Amino acid sequence: MLGIALKMLLRDRAKYAMLVSGLAFCSLLMCQQASVFCGLMMWTTATVRNIGAPVWVVDEKVEQANEVIPMREIEVERVRGVPGVAWAVPLYLGIEQARLADGSFQNVQLAGLDTGTLTGRPMDMREGRIEDLRLPNAVVIDQVAVEKFRRKGIPVGIGTTFEINDKEARVVGICHVSRSFLGQPYIYTTYGRAMEYAKPSRKQLSYVLVGPVAGVSASDLAARISKLHGLRAISKDELFWMTVFWYVKNTGIPISFGTVVILGVIVGIAIAGQTFYLFVYDNLRYLAALKAMGARMPTLAGMVMLQALSVGFVGYGIGVGLAAWFGNTVLAKEQPPFFMPWQVPAFVAVVILLICAFSATIGLIRIAKLEPAVVFR
């Protein structure tokens, strides 16, 4: 009877198309919005992922990765004294103003790497060598800088110069790193030069990047360092999730995206539920005839469930496929953010499954109440 059930569904083309398009739209809405939300959250953690140190030491008041409370440079030495620390290097991170050749200004995220080790260097160099950062006035810019400079008509390449806080910066390399939440380009230089570019202040150290000795986990080491007065040490993974949860808790982003996802669920239930109920309702006399002819309730339930699940499966496939196509298209431009971890399609699959089960259950309640004798009326 399952084959009969599928024929009944597929040959009722108008309702089938309505059901599939409703569920596809619902899947697309949920998948696309959830993926853009995940993409945004990835942007918020760009610094953590771009620098990539196992343990980050910050001021004890810091709540997330993009919040910089400057520390004294002596903190690097204090951290190096903690047992289990293999290495500890300073990192400067701050928003500075770059003045371009045409006189226009551009805010940039300046990252000052430890001069000796260049710890936190970008992993994907598209042009030039990171070691050239040790040359005078040298900086490495990322793809966002190239894009923003070019948009202003300024040709960019190795040798291009611009100013950061009135001091010359010369491009020695172009890298590709994760885009930051605020969309400012990353400009890499050495820690010492970053101190020259940055506006002078009493405390300038943003982070101490730390690596554990073999046999000590990042979280254990972070716990040991956090015992130092005024400091907080966080493992890379903890800092990643701390930052994500900070944005979830302190911004309207999840409410905004969550609302759209909930709307998707409501649209799915409204369209799919109602259309499926209509489909069952229109077939009630035939289902009653089947009951009279000896179809048992489990057989009819199997038929209805199969019909609901098959439209769910096709609608889900189309919706997630469209979301993936959208993602693939926007990823080339890197805007809007898009990141679809496996949990997103899995979550959407569960929601679609629930919508289908709900729709089928409404129909089944009607069928269960149906007296086979109604076929004679």
Added chain:
Amino acid sequence: MKADAPLALTVENVVKTFPSGDGRTYALKGATLDARLGEMLMIVGPSGCGKTTLLSVICGTLNCDEGKIHVFDHDLRAMSDAAITRFRCQNVGFIFQQFNLIPTLTALENASIPLILNGKKSSAAQRRSREVLATLGLEDKIHSYPAQLSGGQQQRVAISRALVHEPRLIICDEPTASLDAATGHKTMELLKASAMQADRAVIVVTHDSRIFSFADRIAEMEDGRVTGIHNDPKNYHHA
């Protein structure tokens, strides 16, 4: 039909009520009836006299409140709902007034349903259905949908569906009500020719006096009771 043929079904003093406002309405008030194998029994009577209710009780789609119903030696009142459904699936063929052919299935697929419900594979069911449809002159319409068939052709598909699994009891509810006189007559001829067998009983509920002559016996109902059995349908004139 032989007068001494074994009984296919007996119905004794069956009472059926339906809730109505604060009380209950009696649809059957002690109906008594029997039908023999090889017989076409017609149940006739005015609207609301309980014909369809009696038919529903006989085939087990409706439970009665009192009385005895034995179909092929099965006491339907003693059987569970699941057992009655299984019994109906194997032993009863249905022909409905509105045909109740599923509009999104072809004639062949519609006719195959009882066999599939009885556990036959789709290919085997369609092979058998094709044979039955051919005997009813529909060999060139097997892939047509109900909407592409005339009323008479649709009723022939319904007859095929009722016969395909070789049930011992055929239940027909107003089989000619949706057909014109000529088509109705031809349908009854086909039904009589194809359905009547020595080991099968056919029960027809009808208003259509033009088809009374096809019956072996006529049971007349009034006000929830069987008020008369007529053994000479050709000379029966409905009041």
